Amino acid sequence: MNKLKLDNLPLKPIIILLGAVMFLPNLGDVHLFDWDEINFAESAREMLVSHNFLQVQIDYIPFNEKPPFFIWMQAISMHFFGVNEFAARLPNAIIGIATMLTLLAIGKRLKSKTFGLLWIVVYISSFLPNFYFKTAIIDPTFNLFIFAGIYFASKLTENTEFAPYKLVKKSRRKAVSYAGFFIGLAILTKGPVGLLLFVLSYLVFFILNRFKRINSFFEMVWFGIVCLFTVSIWYGLEWYVHGDAFIKGFFQRHIDLLSTQDAGHGGPFFYHFIILLFGCFPASVFIFGGIKKHSFSSVLLQNFQKWMLSLLIVVLVVFSIVQTKIIHYSSLSYFPITFFATYFLYYLLEGNRKWKWYHALLYLIIGILWGSAVALAPIVGQNIDIIKDFVKTSDPFAYANLDAIVYWSKYEAIYGLSFIALMVVSAVFFATKNVKFGISTLLISSAIFIQVLMVLFTPRIEKYTQNAAIEFYESKAEEKCYIETLGYKSYANLFYGKKSIELPHKEREQLMDEYFKVPVYFVCKINRKEHYLSEYPQLEVLYEKNGFVFMQKIEY
Numbered sequence: 001m002n003k004l005k006l007d008n009l010p011l012k013p014i015i016i017l018l019g020a021v022m023f024l025p026n027l028g029d030v031h032l033f034d035w036d037e038i039n040f041a042e043s044a045r046e047m048l049v050s051h052n053f054l055q056v057q058i059d060y061i062p063f064n065e066k067p068p069f070f071i072w073m074q075a076i077s078m079h080f081f082g083v084n085e086f087a088a089r090l091p092n093a094i095i096g097i098a099t100m101l102t103l104l105a106i107g108k109r110l111k112s113k114t115f116g117l118l119w120i121v122v123y124i125s126s127f128l129p130n131f132y133f134k135t136a137i138i139d140p141t142f143n144l145f146i147f148a149g150i151y152f153a154s155k156l157t158e159n160t161e162f163a164p165y166k167l168v169k170k171s172r173r174k175a176v177s178y179a180g181f182f183i184g185l186a187i188l189t190k191g192p193v194g195l196l197l198f199v200l201s202y203l204v205f206f207i208l209n210r211f212k213r214i215n216s217f218f219e220m221v222w223f224g225i226v227c228l229f230t231v232s233i234w235y236g237l238e239w240y241v242h243g244d245a246f247i248k249g250f251f252q253r254h255i256d257l258l259s260t261q262d263a264g265h266g267g268p269f270f271y272h273f274i275i276l277l278f279g280c281f282p283a284s285v286f287i288f289g290g291i292k293k294h295s296f297s298s299v300l301l302q303n304f305q306k307w308m309l310s311l312l313i314v315v316l317v318v319f320s321i322v323q324t325k326i327i328h329y330s331s332l333s334y335f336p337i338t339f340f341a342t343y344f345l346y347y348l349l350e351g352n353r354k355w356k357w358y359h360a361l362l363y364l365i366i367g368i369l370w371g372s373a374v375a376l377a378p379i380v381g382q383n384i385d386i387i388k389d390f391v392k393t394s395d396p397f398a399y400a401n402l403d404a405i406v407y408w409s410k411y412e413a414i415y416g417l418s419f420i421a422l423m424v425v426s427a428v429f430f431a432t433k434n435v436k437f438g439i440s441t442l443l444i445s446s447a448i449f450i451q452v453l454m455v456l457f458t459p460r461i462e463k464y465t466q467n468a469a470i471e472f473y474e475s476k477a478e479e480k481c482y483i484e485t486l487g488y489k490s491y492a493n494l495f496y497g498k499k500s501i502e503l504p505h506k507e508r509e510q511l512m513d514e515y516f517k518v519p520v521y522f523v524c525k526i527n528r529k530e531h532y533l534s535e536y537p538q539l540e541v542l543y544e545k546n547g548f549v550f551m552q553k554i555e556y
Contacts, residue, residue, distance in 0.1 A: 184230025375416030
């Protein structure tokens with residue numbers, strides 16, 4: 001990078017092109033996954049069908065778990081590209097490109113264009129940070145808004161001792177305004193947790209900064225005014241049009257998520273630590289090398305380090321305490337993790353930091369584990385009976401899932417073995433003090449590896465887990481009918497079955513007991529088949545496939 005004449009390169013167009021190459025291909029190749037992807041996409045579809053763009057809905061009744069900003073983005077995308085997987089995932093691909101441009105701009109201002117470019121490469125080379133830009137979940141958009149808000153808040157704590165007073169005053173006013181605006185957008189995207197994370201990060205920074213004053217009372221008030229004005233775009237309008245019922249339910253649901261374990265989403269206290277260590281590879285290996293401030297670092301960078309440490313502490317503590325454990329809950333920490341990794345690698349290239357043996361050991365262990373898993377996957381896939389024997393008695397549903405016809409080639413093990421080889425090559429470069437080649441090999445091979453995982457393995461995982469059910473829903477999409485699941489929660493029956501607005505929401509017992517002129521279908525897992533057939537004798541089995549039982553209610 002140092003040899004490139006960065007000032008003469010059209011960096012923004014290059015980054016936009018790189019983002020398009022990384023995030024746009026294959027967006028629509030795999031069905032959306034339950035719950036979150038299909039949940040948000042179904043809400044966007046129902047917005048278009050019902051023309052109710054003010055309230056988020058599921059099954060055409062108010063869904064008070066999420067505000068509508070991201071759903072609006074998906075609805076706009078579906079308006080232009082149709083109701084499909086590509087349109088549902090496109091907003092986050094665009095957010096991915098916006099994130100890359102943001103990292104460049106911030107990295108350039110804090111240190112240099114080289115720092116900004118390296119931060120981009122570290123971010124998109126890390127597994128989960130890259131992967132989530134190809135999904136249809138809210139978090140990448142939410143995270144960018146929170147990060148932007150914290151960045152502008154960090155400008156209030158920069159050293160302006162020798163700057164003109166009028167310039168400082170104008171700059172602070174703009175920073176407060178932008179911080180309030182982006183945190184307002186975060187609240188519109190995912191709810192009050194956006195403000196909570198920002199305030200907690202602010203308080204932790206205040207403590208780490210030895211209780212030094214950050215801003216004036218007027219600036220706090222102005223932040224609140226801008227934030228409130230931004231969120232009133234929806235909250236205020238919703239309250240005015242529909243009253244407080246939806247808003248009250250919305251806040252109560254978020255309190256419940258913080259205090260109780262959502263069904264199927266529990267986990268130990270250290271859950272997110274493990275997820276981030278393996279999921280943010282290879283950036284996660286280097287975070288401790290970038291947390292400590294150094295005399296050779298710029299004052300701007302040192303100040304931002306403290307903000308990133310505050311954010312990382314808040315995310316890890318809050319979502320370790322929260323009873324509901326979901327992988328993407330800690331995804332906001334991708335920004336500080338990749339920042340610290342970039343800091344370390346940048347100064348390693350500059351010669352100010354030294355490579356330690358434990359860095360190589362840690363990334364070799366994690367890299368070999370990832371490579372081994374990918375190398376073994378096609379071998380196991382060709383010998384699936386090995387796994388089936390383990391789960392035959394303990395989990396009949398998983399046993400039947402593995403009956404799905406999925407083609408595996410033993411030659412695909414080469415991808416995992418090649419990744420292991422490149423990890424070793426990278427370690428050799430580091431050991432021989434060839435830092436540039438070591439970093440390049442590590443980051444580029446990781447970026448390519450995550451693309452291989454998504455293209456080759458995600459479709460196969462989907463075939464085992466949910467494809468049979470989605471095939472059934474799609475076969476009924478043009479039929480005016482009810483489709484309901486029994487014993488498990490799903491949104492796929494609504495999205496892929498294209499539930500009509502003309503069919504009002506009905507609870508399970510209503511669907512069972514009342515008479516309907518349209519067909520009524522039910523889907524359950526095979527381990528609950530006999531239970532539901534004995535409880536509801538009006539059900540008749542149509543067929544079974546890969547662990548799912550498809551039934552129709554017989555009207556007498």
